[in-house]
Each structure stands twice: as C-alpha cells, then as structure tokens.
Amino acid sequence: MNDSPEEEALPKASWTSGFAAYYEALTGDFRGDVPMYLEMAKRHEGPILELACGTGRVAIPLAEAGSTIVGLDSDPEMLALAESKARVLELGRRISFVEADMVSFKMKQKFPLIIAGANSLIHLLDSASLRKCLERCRTQLASGGALYIAFEPSPYIAAAGKYRVERERPRQVFNRETGETLLYRGTTTVDPNFQLIVRHHEYANPRAPHDATKTATFNYVTRPIYPGELEVLMERVGLEIIETYGDYDLRPLTRQSEKIVYHTQRA
Ligand SMILES: C[S@@+](CC[C@H](N)C(=O)[O-])C[C@H]1O[C@@H](n2cnc3c(N)ncnc32)[C@H](O)[C@@H]1O
Numbered sequence: 001m002n003d004s005p006e007e008e009a010l011p012k013a014s015w016t017s018g019f020a021a022y023y024e025a026l027t028g029d030f031r032g033d034v035p036m037y038l039e040m041a042k043r044h045e046g047p048i049l050e051l052a053c054g055t056g057r058v059a060i061p062l063a064e065a066g067s068t069i070v071g072l073d074s075d076p077e078m079l080a081l082a083e084s085k086a087r088v089l090e091l092g093r094r095i096s097f098v099e100a101d102m103v104s105f106k107m108k109q110k111f112p113l114i115i116a117g118a119n120s121l122i123h124l125l126d127s128a129s130l131r132k133c134l135e136r137c138r139t140q141l142a143s144g145g146a147l148y149i150a151f152e153p154s155p156y157i158a159a160a161g162k163y164r165v166e167r168e169r170p171r172q173v174f175n176r177e178t179g180e181t182l183l184y185r186g187t188t189t190v191d192p193n194f195q196l197i198v199r200h201h202e203y204a205n206p207r208a209p210h211d212a213t214k215t216a217t218f219n220y221v222t223r224p225i226y227p228g229e230l231e232v233l234m235e236r237v238g239l240e241i242i243e244t245y246g247d248y249d250l251r252p253l254t255r256q257s258e259k260i261v262y263h264t265q266r267a
Helices: 020-027 034-043 059-064 076-088 127-140 155-160 227-237
Strands: 048-051 069-073 095-099 111-116 141-151 164-167 171-175 180-191 196-204 216-222 239-245 260-266
Touching: 020 076, 020 171, 020 180, 020 196, 034 059, 034 111, 034 141, 048 059, 048 127, 059 069, 059 076, 059 095, 069 076, 076 095, 111 127, 127 141, 127 227, 127 239, 227 239, 227 260
Parallel strands: 048 069, 048 111, 069 095, 111 141
Antiparallel strands: 141 260, 164 180, 171 180, 180 196, 196 216, 239 260
C-alpha cells in the first residue's frame, strides 16, 4: 500500500478549458519550428490540414506566406484566439478553423499535406487513440499526400524509473489578453507505469504570489510518444515512412537529435 498524496490517480483529460490565454502567454511567440512548416508547404502544394492547431502559432504564418490551411482543434477557446489573430491579419479565406477531435474527425476535403507538429500527438493519452488518429489522417490524405509528425522524444519517462515530481523555478510571462504580467510556476509529475506526464501550471499575480484567489491553475496531461510504438501503429494503419529527420531544419536523425520528424504517406 502507498498512501503518499503524490501517488493519487492522475487526471485523464489532456487539456483544461480556460487555459487558452495562459497557454498563448507561455508559448505564443515560439517560432523555432515555423520555417520547417514553410518548407513543407513549398514541397507539397496545399491545402494543408494542421491537427491540434491551438492558437494558430503555426497555421497563421503558413497562411501569411500564401498557403491555404485548415486548423483543427477540440478547444473552442484556443480556436477563438486563433480566429481573432487571423482576423487582425486579414488572412481571409486562406485560413479556416474546425472544432473537432483529432481522434474522430471526418472531413469531405482531402489534403496533400497534413501536419501534426509541436508534440500535438502527445495529447492522445492512450495507444488506441493514437492509432485512430493516424487512421483518420491516412483517410484524409489526398493521393500522393504527405503526413508530417513532429515531436520531442521525452527523456522523462525512461529516466524517471519511478513516480517523480519536479518543481520549476517561477518565471514571468505576459498575458496579451489581459495585459497582465503573471508569475508562472510549473510542476511536472511523471508516471512511468501509465506513460503519462502531468504538468501542473500555476499563474499567480506577482504582487500577491501567495493569494490563491488571484491564482489560476491548470493540469496539462500528455503521453510521450515512443518512436517504436508510433512506427508500429503507422505500419498497422497503412502509412509508410518516407524520411525521418532529427530537427526542425530537416537534418538527418542521429543519436544526438532532440527532435523527431516523420515524413509519411499512404503505403
Ligand atoms: C500544446 S497545444 C499545441 C498547439 C499548437 N499545435 C502549437 O504548436 O502551438 C495542444 C493543442 O491540442 C489540442 N488538443 C488536445 N487534444 C485534442 C484532440 N483530441 N483533438 C484535437 N485537439 C486536441 C488542445 O486543445 C491544444 O490546443
């Protein structure tokens, strides 16, 4: 028996509503992978489908560069933020958004390019959901179309050995929605048995860091992807790996690589 509070059952939902503006404050300015998607858009003529597009961090620069793109996400608040950003930039019909689950979505349109970037697939919390999502992507690919999947192999699960909790140092982030500067603290809980990582986010008012009434908290649950698992599932659903890259600049995968990018197509 183990009665440590840290060993209570983990939350099973990947994403919490109300998190959109905070997530945008934390990650909205990240551009590291955008040039890679611009390059893919050049190689495979659109329209593009982006899974779990969030606040349009990737979809918007692609539309700005002239691609036609559909961003799919299950969180209406993330999509509302993405839509308002696209409206300000007057991107018109080049960009549209669909509220749907990436495990079960169905669309009439087929796509020459589908991207599941920036760790999007780690939001699928079991192997069956990952497989269903890959099946959906295969069906939505146009003939000769490409599906790119990018993620960071997680060192956490393998290194954890056992249930582990890590607390990060607080840092400031700016919430553009409200104009507030917030104090962000992250805590990561690793559950190797269920292959889950729970990131607990806390956004406090820096002038009242200990006032719980001025603090917003969210759990952000992910399931790291193992390349072997993904490759087996891809083969099962009829996706063939064309190339495997080791970074967002599309250099070859090596032992030192910190990212993995699969270029796949229908087998
Ligand atoms: C970490 S954010 C990534 C957003 C975006 N891809 C980026 O790189 O900025 C993860 C997104 O996945 C979405 N998401 C989680 N589970 C989903 C699902 N089953 N179907 C569609 N979207 C999902 C969340 O709503 C959230 O917007």
